[in-house]
Structure formats: C-alpha cells, structure tokens
Amino acid sequence: MIEYSxxxxxxxxxxxxxxGSEAISMLSRYIKNLGVKKILLVTDxxxxxxxxxxxxxxxxKDSGISHVLFSGISPNPRDDEVxxxxxxxxxxxxxxxxxxGGGSPMDCAKGIGIVCINKKHISEFEGVDKIPLPGPPLVCxxxxxxxxxxxxxxxxxxxxxxxxxxxxxxxxxxxDAALIDPVTLSTMDAKLTAETGMDALVHAFEAYVxxxxxxxxxxxxxxxxxxxxxxxxxxxxxxxKGEHADNMMLGSLLAGLAFSxxxxxxxxxxxxxxxxxxxxxHGECNAILLEHAVNYNYESIPGKYNDLAKxxxxxxxxxxxxxxxxxxTESIAELRxxxxxxxxxxxxxxxxxxxxxxxxxxxxxxCIVTNPREAAKSDIEELYAAAF
Amino acid sequence: xxxxxxxxxxKEILRSKxxxxxxxxxxxxxxxxxxxxxxxLEKSRIETEExxxxxxxxxxxxxxxxxxxxxxxxxxxxxxGKFKFCNxxxxxxxxxxxxxxxLSFNLVLPIEDAENLENALKKMASGEIxxxxxxxxxxxxxxxxxxxxxxxxxxIESIKYVLAVFRDMTGARKLEIEKAEFASKLNQAxxxxxIGTLAGGVAHDFNNIIGGIMGLAEISLDETxxxxxxxxNLNQIIKACKRARDITTQLLAxxxxxxxxxxxxxxxxxxxxxxxxxxxxxxxxxxxxxxxSAKEDTVLADHAGISQIIMNLCTNSAHAMNYSGEICIKTRxxxxxxxxxQKNPDLLPGQHFLLEVxxxxxxxxxxxxxxxxxxxxxxxEKGKGTGxxxxxxxxxxxxxxxxxxxYSEEGLGTTFRIFFPISQQHRKxxxxxxxxxxxxxxxxxxxxxxxxxxxxxxxxxILEKMGNRVVSFxxxxxxxxxxxxxxxxxxxxxxxMAMPKMNGLQLAKKFTTLEKKFR
Numbered sequence: 001m002i003e004y005s006x007x008x009x010x011x012x013x014x015x016x017x018x019x020g021s022e023a024i025s026m027l028s029r030y031i032k033n034l035g036v037k038k039i040l041l042v043t044d045x046x047x048x049x050x051x052x053x054x055x056x057x058x059x060x061k062d063s064g065i066s067h068v069l070f071s072g073i074s075p076n077p078r079d080d081e082v083x084x085x086x087x088x089x090x091x092x093x094x095x096x097x098x099x100x101g102g103g104s105p106m107d108c109a110k111g112i113g114i115v116c117i118n119k120k121h122i123s124e125f126e127g128v129d130k131i132p133l134p135g136p137p138l139v140c141x142x143x144x145x146x147x148x149x150x151x152x153x154x155x156x157x158x159x160x161x162x163x164x165x166x167x168x169x170x171x172x173x174x175x176d177a178a179l180i181d182p183v184t185l186s187t188m189d190a191k192l193t194a195e196t197g198m199d200a201l202v203h204a205f206e207a208y209v210x211x212x213x214x215x216x217x218x219x220x221x222x223x224x225x226x227x228x229x230x231x232x233x234x235x236x237x238x239x240x241k242g243e244h245a246d247n248m249m250l251g252s253l254l255a256g257l258a259f260s261x262x263x264x265x266x267x268x269x270x271x272x273x274x275x276x277x278x279x280x281x282h283g284e285c286n287a288i289l290l291e292h293a294v295n296y297n298y299e300s301i302p303g304k305y306n307d308l309a310k311x312x313x314x315x316x317x318x319x320x321x322x323x324x325x326x327x328x329t330e331s332i333a334e335l336r337x338x339x340x341x342x343x344x345x346x347x348x349x350x351x352x353x354x355x356x357x358x359x360x361x362x363x364x365x366x367c368i369v370t371n372p373r374e375a376a377k378s379d380i381e382e383l384y385a386a387a388f
Numbered sequence: 389x390x391x392x393x394x395x396x397x398x399k400e401i402l403r404s405k406x407x408x409x410x411x412x413x414x415x416x417x418x419x420x421x422x423x424x425x426x427x428x429l430e431k432s433r434i435e436t437e438e439x440x441x442x443x444x445x446x447x448x449x450x451x452x453x454x455x456x457x458x459x460x461x462x463x464x465x466x467x468x469g470k471f472k473f474c475n476x477x478x479x480x481x482x483x484x485x486x487x488x489x490x491l492s493f494n495l496v497l498p499i500e501d502a503e504n505l506e507n508a509l510k511k512m513a514s515g516e517i518x519x520x521x522x523x524x525x526x527x528x529x530x531x532x533x534x535x536x537x538x539x540x541x542x543x544i545e546s547i548k549y550v551l552a553v554f555r556d557m558t559g560a561r562k563l564e565i566e567k568a569e570f571a572s573k574l575n576q577a578x579x580x581x582x583i584g585t586l587a588g589g590v591a592h593d594f595n596n597i598i599g600g601i602m603g604l605a606e607i608s609l610d611e612t613x614x615x616x617x618x619x620x621n622l623n624q625i626i627k628a629c630k631r632a633r634d635i636t637t638q639l640l641a642x643x644x645x646x647x648x649x650x651x652x653x654x655x656x657x658x659x660x661x662x663x664x665x666x667x668x669x670x671x672x673x674x675x676x677x678x679x680x681s682a683k684e685d686t687v688l689a690d691h692a693g694i695s696q697i698i699m700n701l702c703t704n705s706a707h708a709m710n711y712s713g714e715i716c717i718k719t720r721x722x723x724x725x726x727x728x729x730q731k732n733p734d735l736l737p738g739q740h741f742l743l744e745v746x747x748x749x750x751x752x753x754x755x756x757x758x759x760x761x762x763x764x765x766x767x768x769e770k771g772k773g774t775g776x777x778x779x780x781x782x783x784x785x786x787x788x789x790x791x792x793x794x795y796s797e798e799g800l801g802t803t804f805r806i807f808f809p810i811s812q813q814h815r816k817x818x819x820x821x822x823x824x825x826x827x828x829x830x831x832x833x834x835x836x837x838x839x840x841x842x843x844x845x846x847x848x849x850i851l852e853k854m855g856n857r858v859v860s861f862x863x864x865x866x867x868x869x870x871x872x873x874x875x876x877x878x879x880x881x882x883x884x885m886a887m888p889k890m891n892g893l894q895l896a897k898k899f900t901t902l903e904k905k906f907r
Contacts, residue, residue, distance in 0.1 A: 011408030013415050117421075128405040129412040133421060164390065171408060171415045212407045263406045363392035369402045377392070 010214035012261050015151050016177045019253060021246075023181035024055060024141055027098065028063035030177055034137050036096035039067035040089045042109040047071075047101040050187035052143055056100050068092045070112075076165065076275055076282070077104045078158045082111035082122045089116045089136075096137045099175075102196065103147030103156070103282065106140050110155040110173045113138050122157055126166040128366060131173070138175040143184040145235075145248040146196025146283055148203060148256020150178035158276055165276035167366040174260070182249040185240040193240055193248075194339035195283030197232040200252040201225065201335070202286040206265040207258035209297060209304045210370040214262065218307075221258035225311040227251030229331075233338045265371035266362070267293045270380060273361035280348050287341045291329040292386045298325040300373035346388050355384040460535075460554035465547065466513045469493065469506050472549055481533060481556050482525075501526050512539030513550045522557070534561040566730065572758070574733050580761055584783055587763050591639035592886070598636065600842030602629035607849050638776050639763070650788070652813040655685040655694065655741050656719060662698040663717070673712035676702065681720040682741050688811040693784040700777045701745040701804055707768075708749025708802060718744040722807065732807070734791045739810040746803040752796040760794065830855035833877050837867040837895065838884040847882065864890040868898055875903040 018026055031039065039060055043053050048071050060067045070085045089097070089112055099109030111122045113135020118125075125131050140150035149155070155168040188196070201224075207213060208221035228251040235244035270293075271285035298305050302321050309316050309328040316324045336342075350358075359380040362368060368375065393399050405413060454461060460478030464471050474490045482496035493502035505525070511517045520537040527533060539552035605625040612618045663676050670676075687694075698717075705715045722728070722742040724735045752760060759765050761782040766775035785792045789809050796802040834856050838844045844860045851858045859878075861867035864887050871878070881899055885892035 009409065011413070013408060128402055129410045134416045134418060169406060171413050174416050176416065212403055261408070263403075360392060361390045364390040366402060366406065369393065369399045370406060 008214070010216070012214070012216045013153065013171050013174055014257055014260070015175045017151060017180055017253070018178070019180045019250070021181060021183055023179040024184065025059065026179055027056060027059035027139065027141070030139050031060060031063040031065055031096070034096060036065060036137065038092060038094045039065055039096045039098050040085065040092065040094040040112065041067050041069045042073070042085060042097060042099045042112065043069070043071045043101045043105045044073040045071055047105065047143055050143070052100055052184055052187065056098060056141060060098070068094065073104050073108050075104055076158045076279055077108035077111070078160045079122050080160060082108055082115060082157055085112040086115040094136070097135070098139050098141070100141040100143060102142070102144040103149045106142065106147065106149035107155040107157060109138060109140070110135070110149070110175070111157050111168070114172070123159055123166060125168045128169040130168070131170045134172045139177045139179065140175045141179045141181070141184070144188060144192065144196040145185055145245070145252040146199040148200070148252055148260065150175060150180065151253065151256045152260035154260065156272065163276050164361060165272040167272065169366055180249060180253055182246040185245045185249060188240050190236050190340060193236050194232070194341055195281050195287065196252070197228060197235070197248060198287035198290070198336060198339060198341065199283035200255045201228045202267050202290050203255035203259040203264065204228065205290060205294070205308060206267055207255065207262040208308055209301050209372045210262040210265055211372055212262045212370045217258040217262035220254040221262070222307060222311050224251045224255035224258060225308060227254070229312050229335060232335065236339060263370040264367040265293065266297065266368060266375055266380070266383070268367040269362040269365035269371070270358070270383065272365050272367065273358045274345070274350070276361065277354065277358060278349055284341060284348070287336050287339070288344060288387045289383065291332040291336070292383050294332060295325065295329050296379065296383055297371065297373045344388050345384065350388065352385070352388065355381050358384060460556065462552050462554070463542065463544070463549045464509055464552065466506070466510050466550050472544065478554060481554060482527060483529065496528065498526055498528060508537065509539055509550045509552055512552065513541045513548065515541065532558070534558045570730065570733060576758060576761070577734055580782055580786070583763055583779070584786070587639045591636040595633065595636045595640070596840045596843060598629050598632045600840065600846055602626055602633070603843070603846030603850070605629065607846070607853070635774070638774070638780055650688040650690055652686050652811050653689050653691050653694065655687050655689070655743070655808065656680050656682065658691060658694045659698055659717060659719065662695050666699065666702050670702070670706050671711045674706045674709065674715060676715045676717060679716070679718045681718065684721050684739060684810045685719065685741055686811050686813070687741055687788065687808040688813060689788050689808065690784070693788070697781050697784055697806065700781050704777060705745060705747035705749060705802070709747050710749070713748050716744070716746040721810070724807070732791050732793065735807060736789065736809060741808040741810055743806040743808070744803055746801060748801040751798040751800055751802055752794070753798050757794060757796060832856045832879040834858050835867060835871060835878045835881045836860040837864055837881070837887070837892070838862065839887040840884070843884070851882070864895045868895060871899060872902060
C-alpha cells in the first residue's frame, strides 16, 4: 500500500456556506445578491409536509422574486425526475435553483442545473469530470444531518432503466452556497435521524481511509467521527433539537467536507449498488455495511483505522491490531444498534442469488477506486453475505 | 451488465480526477458562460446598431418618398382631427409654409371646410366611403382647390388613423372648363355657319325667284296702258317684291360665301362717320362716347358692312338701355397669341383691331346668350324686329376673318367685342370715282347666260326692249359652244355669276381668249 506524505499535491473545494441557527433566513440576501429573476424551488413531499418549503418560500417572496415549486422527487432521485425538473426550469424561464431537503432534492437539483445548461440527458454526465458547463446558481438548504450533498461534488441519480445509481462527480457540481441551519433537523423522525447520522459516520470513515485523503480532509473526518459518536444517540432521544442536533449538523458538515474532497470507498460502492437495485435507504445500507468494511479494510491501513478507533472513544493503548479492529467494529455495531438499525439485508428483501450481480455493480462504482484495499468480486460477495 | 474498472491505470486516472487533478477539474465557474454571453451581447449590439441604421435608412427613404409624392398625403387621428403625418405636397397644396409641422385642417382652411373634410375622413375611417371626387376646398386666402380624395383606415402603434391622399385636380379642372367653353364656342360657330349657309342658300334662290317675279311685273306694268287697276296690282307686287328682296339681301349678308371685294379702310374713320349718323338718329337720352386707342386701324373690309356693324350694335344698345344712357365705343390693337386663340377658335394669330361696344342696359340672360346670333332670334315684340341684326353682324365679321364675342351681365349691361385682322395694305388716299354708271346700249347683239330660266326671260325682255338683239342660254357650256362658232356676231355678253358647271367669271375668261374684243 502506498503511504502518502502530507505534502502530496491535493485540492480542497468547498462552497461558501453559512452554518448556524437562522442560516436559512439569509436566503433572500443570497437571491438579491445573485440578481436573478425566477427560482426553481426543488424539494420533496416530506419537506413540504414538514413546513420547511413554506419557510423558504417566504424568504423567496421577501426577496421580491417569483418562483416555481418542483417537489416530485423520490427518496432515491431518478433520471426522469431530473429531466422533468429541467423542463419546468426552462419552460418557466428560471435562472436559479434553490434546493431544500435531504440528499434526494439536492442531488436532483444539481442534475437539473447541468441538464438545462448543457442540454443533454442526465445519464451523459455519469462518471468523473463529464460536465462541460456549470449549471445555474444553486443554493442548498440541508434538512438532514447526513448527506452533505449541499457541499459535495457528488450527485447520485438512479438510472431507472438500468436500475443503477449513477455517480456524477465533478467540482462543477459544488453548489454556490449552502445555508446549513441545525433548526431544520427538528422535523426528522428517529429512523431518518439514525440513517442519515450513520451515513455521515460512514462519510467520515471512508474519507479518512480513502487513498485520496489529505491532511485537511483527515482533520475534518476525525472531528466528524467524534461529533457523531458523541451525539447521534442523544440527538435521536432529544427529537432532533438542541445541542446534540447542532453537533450532529456540524459533524455531518465536516464529514461532507472530508468525503467531497477525499471521496469514499467500498461501503458506498456497495450501498449504491443496493440502492439502485432494491431502492433501499442509502443511509441504512451504509450503516449495515460499515462494520464489515472496516473488518475487511483494516489490515490494509491499520494506522488510520487506529486513529478512527480513538475517535470512536476506544483506548487502544496496549491493544493488538486485531483487538483494535474488533473493538472498532464492535463500537460501530453498538452505535448502529443504539440508533435503531438492528437488521441485515435479508430483512430488507435482498436475496442471496442477487449478491453476485450487486458485487459487479459495486466494482463498477466510482467510489471503489478510492477504497484503501483492492477488492475482488468474491471479497464483495462475502461482504454482502456477511451483512445478510 | 456493469463493467468493473479495467486495471489499475484506469483506476489511478479516475482517482486523480476525483482528487481534483483532472484537466477539466474546476470549481464551479461561470466565466466561460459569461465570456460567451459578452460575445453574444456584442454581436447583438452590432446587430442592433445595424438594424438601427437600416431602420434609419428606411425612415429616410420613407420620408423622401412621402415628401416627393405629387399627391398630398396625410395620416389623421379622426377622433381628435390631429395630423400624425402630412407630406410636402399637402402643405404646398394649401400654401402652408412654416417650420412648424402642420397639425390640423383648422390651420389652413375656413372652419366650415375643415369640418366637412373631417367628417368625410371619419366616413373613410369607418369604411363607409373610399373615394370623394371633385371636392371643392376653399382656402383662407380665397383660393380654391379642386381635389379628388381617397382614404382608408390604418392602424399605427395600436391607434386608428385615416390615411388620405389628396390629388390636386385644380389644373385639370380648369382645363376641363376651358375645354367645355371651347367646345361650346366651336359648336356655336358650327351652328352659325350651318344656319348661315342655309339662310344664304335659301336667300339666293329666293332672290332669283323674286327677281323673276319683279322683272316680269315691271315689264307687265309697261304694257298695262291705262288699266289703272292692273297697274295698281302690279305696283303692289313690285312693292312686295322689293320688301322680299331687302330681306333676302340681308339674309345673304349672313352667309359667309358672298364674294364682296374688300379694300383697305380705316376702321376708326368708319366709326367716326357712323357715330355722326347715329347721334343724328338716336334719341337725345342716348350718348355715345368713343375712345380710340387703336393706332393701327387699317383693315381689309367692306365699308358698308363695317358701318352696318356699328349701326346695328349701337341701335341694339340704345334699345337695351331703353333709349337712356351711354354707349361706349372703344378701339385698341390686340396681338392674338396662342392663349387668345385657345379661347376663340376662329381667331388667327397676328395684330388685330379690337372694337368694343358696351352699354349699361338690361343685359342678356345666360339662357339665351348662346342664341343671339341665330337668324330670326329676337326678344323684341313681334313686328318690332326681324331677328336678323346680330346674325348679319356675325356674318359680316365672319366674312372679314374676324371674331365676335359677347359678355353680358343681366341687369348691368352688355359688351360686344369684335376682332378684325389688321391689314398691311395701304389705303387709297382718295375714294375712287364711282365706276358704276348706267350702261345704255342699244342696237347691239348680246349673248345672255343665266341658269335661271325666269331671269333669262326677264333679261331678254329688258334688253330687247332697249333695242338689242339677244341670244340667250341657261347653260354656260352651251353658250360657250355657240360663242366659239359665232364669236364675231356679239357686241356684248351678259352673264350670271353663280352657275353650275362653270361660273360667270370662268365663262368670261373663255370668251376673252376666243375674242380679242372682250379683253
């Protein structure tokens, strides 16, 4: 395995973001500063129901700008939804996009932006650096503490024909601004809080051990792990409000900054395959897979995993690598269990015979490239089986 | 099927790109799009500039065409009556010369005409009418414009206007009136000529017939020998014949084909002589004022005819003034040019003597003024006028190559104007001796030719009664044939002038070639 010195050449890209309470109320100022005429507001039905859309609409109204609402988005945003949103954007002569919600609306909004400027089908941008021109101004308002799509260079869109989650990766996808307001977390239910929280933890883990990591991403990743480990369960208990929620939002942001620049690994490659194939919750898949991936990767980069073990609150003094690895996977499993995710993939409808195909999909996912350990198809099949 | 990455190198490239080391890996930047936008803006600026220039050129073209059009064109808001556009031809038509644009009809027209035009344009706006021809428009300065107007509704920048085109027909209209006048005069002249010819022809034949009746009556008178009653009857016949001959003689004057000998005379002198006579005969209430301005007054004329003209005109005038007032006689020279010729088709170019006789009498009404030169047309009571006076004057003037015209205002008076061509021939300084002497021939052999059988008979009798021997013919050709064989026999030849196949003059020439005696 190649070890990277701190002076290896690295890039770190992040959008302008506002973090803190009342960040959402700064939206009208952003709209005014951008000097736009009409906004496409992208969200999903859950966010509309939660009331955050009306909060955002008031901000848009205050700025004196008209808007059109597009909320027809599934939990795993689909290619046809992107194309419909793009049509609405062009038909309504919009010149800006505001996305509010979790990963789904934000990934979809990123897709809409590049489709309507480049006039191509969303599937044409699958892969890394495949986008010729940036989309229109995009401001993201996350309402979950997990996906970090509001600051990332990723957009994951379901190819509904192939049943595959396409990873579209480009610095061009990084939004113009993110308004990260922990108050928005108060409307998440416990399940969503758990899934998104565990997703953020996976972001931090995979970014830290990624072969594209850097000292800057490491800093964010480790701090993210500490914040998530210390606050997730308490946040679920407190109903998404207060100090724990604030910390979880920060943890998610730091994890996002880390993975957006260092990318991810085998967990995401496998979760993407599952999500596309069975339309499962992304966070849930990640949560189930993480401990098995750590177990699989540990030997390839034990030093970094030991740092993560410390961040998870494990005193590794005097412990052997195997002891540390076991303690680490146990701590992850414990956090998952305490969060309420207590089942394997069989409970989610996965059939054993589907595993080889899923392994193939995982091997073709961009995230597999930065996994610290070179994985064979059989390795992945074993990991799916272990999490069954 | 999904395709796993092909080997480490592909993976390494992808990893490098994910880290932001790929060629195309840039943070979101609108610079490229802005650049493109700036280029497009510049393009559109140039296009706008060019289209502005084109629009300007089009506008200038439009203005040029608009103002060069010979018809007056206006675009009017019918509700307010205000002009949106009005071209140069229109302002010229109404003599509007100002730096300020012409804004409405009110500025150039009397209120009534402005209102009428606005009403007409409103009808054109509603499509009720499309054309309005022969519109008479009075200008504020008293002038008149005859115009044909066509108009239709147009919409400019969502406002409804009327586009009206004014075609100035003033020139054409004047020409039309002149043409009509000309045609009327021509018609009158033709009519006069026809009547003259007719009257002359009838008079000629009547003259012959009356000559025969009178001659025979006179011969018969000599043979009545004491039959008083018969003598009385014959004298009545002769008296009636003389009256009839007077009338036919007058009628003959109307015809234009009399072959009178004209000699250079002084028109002014004849006027002076005639006025002396007139003053003696007209009542004291009528005065005659003569203004002689014509320096050139020599005309080739029949002295008696001219005198008759003056006498007749003045007598008419005195009658028209009810024998109380002034008759003005003016003379001057007039150079007949094309303009004058157009108005009087019978005039010939050159210097003319112009005689004007004016009175302040009752005038002639428009209804009858065209008929006054017709023979037997009279307004006088039955028996008080023959209706031949003016037609005789007309005939005399016509025979002299002159033109007579009349201008009359009912209740104000009448002026006759007569043009006579000036003659360049010199007048004879003294009147030649009257050559007419009574020929008394007796015991002579005379050849008599006349196509009228009655006249031949009368002639025969008169000549024979004087003691002559007469051989007579009614055909000039037969007479000539006879003369060829017997030319030595005759001492004299008496021949009629107007004869079919050969006239008297031609016949006389033949005789002179055949017999020296007659040269």
